[in-house]
Amino acid sequence: MNKHLNELIELSKIDQAIDSYNPQLEAADKKVAKVQKKIDAAQAELDELTSSISENEEKIKAFEEQLTLLNEQLASNVKKSKEISTEKEMKALSLEEDIAKEKMTFANEEIERLQAINETKKELLAEAESKVNLLRAELSDINDKVSVEKAEIEKSKGELFIKREELSRDIEQKVLSFYEKIRIWAGNTAVVPVKKQACYGCFMKLNDKTYSEVIKGEEIVNCPHCGRILYIERETAEA
Known part of the structure; x- marks a missing residue:
């Protein structure tokens, strides 16, 4: 067989061997990407829960501030009631108290409702944090294994590149x-x-x-x- 043809056949086989490692490298990267995708999803869920709990706590704080103001209003009305001299003023003050009490009832109910929601969300948050931590540990383990795997592949590719370079020098330009x-x-x-x-x-x-x-x-x-x-x-x- 023609010498040059023999050289090209060998060179082609080396090139095929070098490129045959690419799917292995891609597969190794996919292992990491797959776990990272799970981490991103779990982290998004965790962030959403954290944000929701924070929003509810802000609402609770606002209702508590409203209760403080309403309590002050009722205390002030007690003082005003001692100074009332007409039935019209008494009715107006009574209506004001009723409205304030309704607002207080609503605020207390909302505080209780939001606190109950947050208790449930905090349990879910703890689960989400645990899930993220487990996935991060899994990612670290996979990264270690993939790093070793890729290092071995790169070493084998390097040896083939050296062989290719040596053969290329012998082939007529x-x-x-x-x-x-x-x-x-x-x-x-x-x-x-x-x-x-x-x-x-x-x-x-x-x-x-x-x-x-x-x-x-x-x-x-x-x-x-x-x-x-x-x-x-x-x-x-x-x-």
Whole structure:
């Protein structure tokens, strides 16, 4: 087989091996992203509960301030009642007291209702905080494992890059440039085998002349349909 063709076949296999690690790296990142997504959702729930509890506490505070003012108003009315001299003034004061008492009843009921809601929300908040902490611990554990996994992958890729660099230096520049041009659009299918007289890049059948040239392996042969570099695998050639 042509020396340059042999070199390109080997180079192509190294490139395929290097890129085969990319899905593994992506899968490792997805593990981290999956847990991070859960943390973000749990944190959003926690933040919503915290905000809701805070809003309710502000409302409770406002009702308590209103009760203080209403109590002061009722105390003031007691003093006023001693100075009232007409029935009209008495009725007006009585109506004012009734309204104040209704407001106080409503304020007390709202305070009780909001406090009950907050008690429930605080229980949910404790659960949400626990969930976030557990997920963060899980993320830390996964990050540690993924870091080791990725380091091993990068080490293996590094070794292949060194091997590729050494091989590239031995390949004639013109041949290497030809390969790289095809690789721009064909990716790791720049060099493909021929099986059953078909190019295994575009899967189109080769004519007899091209197929014969590929079998001989004396020159670098391109697929007439897609332009990929073709070769016959040793087992196929022997058969």
